[in-house]
Amino acid sequence: MSRVVTLKIDDRDVSGRDDETVLEVARENGIDMPTLCQVDGLSSVGACRLCLVEVKGVPKLLPACTTYVTEGMEVWTSTERINRYRRQIVELLFSEGNHICAVCVSNGHCELQNLAIRLGIQHIDYPYRYPKATVDASHERFGFDGNRCVLCTRCVRVCDEIEGAHTWDVKGRGINSQVITDLDQPWGESPTCTSCGKCVNICPTGALFEKGKSVAEMTKRGEFLPYLTTMRGKKQR
Amino acid sequence: MAQQITIDPVTRLEGHGKITIQLNDAGEVQDAQFHVTQLRGFEKFCEGRPFHEMPSLMARICGICPVSHLIASAKACDALLAVRVPPAAVALRELLNLAQLAQSHALSFFYLSAPDLLLGMDADPAKRNIFGVYQTNPQMARDGIRLRQAGQQIIEILGGKRIHPGWVVPGGVSEPLTELKREQILAMLPEVVQITRNTLDWYKETFQRFEEEIRTFANFPTLFMSIVGENGRMNVYDGKLRFIDAEGKIVADNIDGNDYADYIAEAVQPSSYLKSPYYKPLGFPAGIYRVGPLARLNIVESLGTPLADAEMPAFRQLDRQSSFHFHYARLIEVLYAWERIEQLLNDPKILDEHVRARAAVNADEGVGVAEAPRGTLIHHYQIDKDGLITRANLIIATGHNNLAMNRGVLQVAQHFVKGARLDDGMLNRVEAVVRAYDPCLSCSTHAVGQMPLHVQLLAPDGSVVDELVR
Ligand code: SF4
Numbered sequence: 001m002s003r004v005v006t007l008k009i010d011d012r013d014v015s016g017r018d019d020e021t022v023l024e025v026a027r028e029n030g031i032d033m034p035t036l037c038q039v040d041g042l043s044s045v046g047a048c049r050l051c052l053v054e055v056k057g058v059p060k061l062l063p064a065c066t067t068y069v070t071e072g073m074e075v076w077t078s079t080e081r082i083n084r085y086r087r088q089i090v091e092l093l094f095s096e097g098n099h100i101c102a103v104c105v106s107n108g109h110c111e112l113q114n115l116a117i118r119l120g121i122q123h124i125d126y127p128y129r130y131p132k133a134t135v136d137a138s139h140e141r142f143g144f145d146g147n148r149c150v151l152c153t154r155c156v157r158v159c160d161e162i163e164g165a166h167t168w169d170v171k172g173r174g175i176n177s178q179v180i181t182d183l184d185q186p187w188g189e190s191p192t193c194t195s196c197g198k199c200v201n202i203c204p205t206g207a208l209f210e211k212g213k214s215v216a217e218m219t220k221r222g223e224f225l226p227y228l229t230t231m232r233g234k235k236q237r
Numbered sequence: 238m239a240q241q242i243t244i245d246p247v248t249r250l251e252g253h254g255k256i257t258i259q260l261n262d263a264g265e266v267q268d269a270q271f272h273v274t275q276l277r278g279f280e281k282f283c284e285g286r287p288f289h290e291m292p293s294l295m296a297r298i299c300g301i302c303p304v305s306h307l308i309a310s311a312k313a314c315d316a317l318l319a320v321r322v323p324p325a326a327v328a329l330r331e332l333l334n335l336a337q338l339a340q341s342h343a344l345s346f347f348y349l350s351a352p353d354l355l356l357g358m359d360a361d362p363a364k365r366n367i368f369g370v371y372q373t374n375p376q377m378a379r380d381g382i383r384l385r386q387a388g389q390q391i392i393e394i395l396g397g398k399r400i401h402p403g404w405v406v407p408g409g410v411s412e413p414l415t416e417l418k419r420e421q422i423l424a425m426l427p428e429v430v431q432i433t434r435n436t437l438d439w440y441k442e443t444f445q446r447f448e449e450e451i452r453t454f455a456n457f458p459t460l461f462m463s464i465v466g467e468n469g470r471m472n473v474y475d476g477k478l479r480f481i482d483a484e485g486k487i488v489a490d491n492i493d494g495n496d497y498a499d500y501i502a503e504a505v506q507p508s509s510y511l512k513s514p515y516y517k518p519l520g521f522p523a524g525i526y527r528v529g530p531l532a533r534l535n536i537v538e539s540l541g542t543p544l545a546d547a548e549m550p551a552f553r554q555l556d557r558q559s560s561f562h563f564h565y566a567r568l569i570e571v572l573y574a575w576e577r578i579e580q581l582l583n584d585p586k587i588l589d590e591h592v593r594a595r596a597a598v599n600a601d602e603g604v605g606v607a608e609a610p611r612g613t614l615i616h617h618y619q620i621d622k623d624g625l626i627t628r629a630n631l632i633i634a635t636g637h638n639n640l641a642m643n644r645g646v647l648q649v650a651q652h653f654v655k656g657a658r659l660d661d662g663m664l665n666r667v668e669a670v671v672r673a674y675d676p677c678l679s680c681s682t683h684a685v686g687q688m689p690l691h692v693q694l695l696a697p698d699g700s701v702v703d704e705l706v707r
């Protein structure tokens with residue numbers, strides 16, 4: 001049984017259940033913060049660190065999407081320090097991949113781009129890595145462009161937790177991490193992929209796209225996820 | 238003592254180039270060459286990309302004529318899909334290309350060449366620019382700005398933005414034309430037609446003064462090439478390739494874009510990143526040919542629009558070999574563009590909502606050919622079974638003209654260079670002859686940059702004996 005706790009977010013008194021995260025309670029109370037790896041309806045992994053918040057008495061910053069609320073907690077979601085880190089994180093994401101917005105299928109509909117705009121990023125202070133990434137276009141309907149992947153693992157989680165196929169996974173460590181299909185086989189040859197398209201629609205950038213889309217034409221329809229989870233929740237009850 | 242004069246970079250061009258003039262021991266011009274010194278490698282970096290991205294990617298080759306690249310590229314992609322583009326989309330793409338043609342020609346004529354034409358080739362270089370034009374003939378400067386703006390506005394109305402519209406896609410265009418947009422464009426036309434006619438009248442009075450330049454400005458026999466529409470009529474969007482010779486006789490006709498490689502080969506010269514295409518049956522370098530406005534007007538049997546066609550008898554009287562007449566041809570084409578836009582808009586089918594054909598990959602190779610302001614563009618792509626580009630070959634308008642530009646520079650240099658000294662009048666003319674082709678070096682080498690001016694005079698051993706930087 002969950003209990004109701006009271007806490008302070010950005011100096012406001014709020015309450016929530018102790019099985020809710022800081023992010024959930026904040027959003028319930030109209031306090032928003034940038035997120036990238038977190039999606040409602042999937043498990044949270046705290047991978048991108050964009051939702052970092054300051055918690056009184058804790059020296060390090062904590063990701064709001066994986067931190068549960070506790071009684072008497074005091075949280076700040078938008079301090080000078082946090083905002084600086086957020087900008088740096090997004091800049092690092094840009095410098096780490098090959099994000100050429102102008103010729104990207106997701107231009108104008110991209111969560112990474114929107115984050116940059118929201119955080120007022122106009123240029124990237126870090127040197128670009130220009131990684132040598134490949135495009136997997138072997139699937140009949142979809143494509144994967146590693147140049148644009150931010151390793152949020154949303155595709156991995158939606159495929160595993162919602163579709164139940166677990167086609168996607170991550171290989172390598174640290175800077176060498178990459179999402180792969182099955183045992184690093186071409187997507188088109190995947191024996192597990194059901195071609196449901198959930199990964200494509202949940203991917204925040206143009207890394208996963210529908211074939212046949214030209215520049216700026218790829219709009220994602222992420223709405224399916226809350227519908228699915230709500231419907232399933234009802235059925236189980 | 239043999240010397241070499243280098244003009245580097247040449248101003249008022251799109252991109253960056255350099256001219257070298259080689260003198261022999263007697264101090265006479267022996268050879269002249271126009272070099273393009275940058276490389277951009279678009280052909281290389283699009284390898285591995287999904288072909289659906291190509292139109293927008295290729296449009297980035299150029300900020301002046303992105304639309305033409307967009308169109309040639311989309312046509313190559315149509316071929317990969319093996320679809321028939323819906324008629325309304327064909328009309329809309331043509332319309333977009335015409336707007337591009339008009340705005341680019343306006344830029345070339347008013348901003349880049351009018352300073353020479355209005356102020357004279359020997360005017361102070363500091364004044365010989367669009368601002369000088371504004372001081373001497375403010376109406377003309379305003380007209381130039383208006384014409385360019387109108388072309389840009391049409392592109393913006395259709396494609397959503399001026400510089401790199403993403404509206405042209407493989408299989409057609411992404412959105413149909415609305416009645417409102419149609420009206421907006423139609424309302425712009427009477428004014429720009431009038432401006433263009435006035436400018437033509439002015440030009441017809443003026444150009445006679447340049448008798449010597451006309452005679453010596455890259456005036457020599459070459460082949461011409463462009464695409465022509467049905468019945469030999471002008472069509473900047475679609476048609477078959479045609480070559481004519483210096484007398485105007487057709488030497489090759491009805492060439493399908495897919496067969497371009499049977500007729501055009503590309504020579505690579507160590508001195509320049511710009512490849513030199515030539516007409517294959519005649520070999521290199523005898524297969525020299527020119528493309529662009531002059532070529533098109535020399536080739537087509539009619540323009541198919543009344544006002545522009547009315548200009549043709551007078552134009553045909555002229556010496557068709559002189560590259561100086563590129564300017565005249567450009568103005569007639571601007572008039573044609575406005576009239577043709579009107580024709581297209583008045584055809585009710587242009588509002589049809591079926592504007593995109595969809596298909597999966599159906600061919601592993603596709604060629605797209607279209608006329609850009611500066612001449613014929615050929616985009617040729619090969620893809621793997623997944624639709625990723627394995628090879629791209631681009632032949633760009635300025636490339637076709639490369640050999641002719643070199644020969645033009647030589648001719649002007651021989652006529653105007655006296656002794657082993659660099660003087661401004663000569664330089665201006667050498668530059669102007671290059672500019673008559675309106676070369677877009679950024680496109681042709683797929684290069685970026687500004688075009689300042691640098692002239693070098695080299696001794697037979699290659700050492701610099703005189704130098705001029707502007
Ligand atoms: S492919 Fe898309 S959803 Fe998957 S990890 Fe990369 S960015 Fe995230």
Ligand code: FES
Binds near residue numbers: 034035038050064065
């Ligand atoms: S949204 Fe919380 S760490 Fe990514």
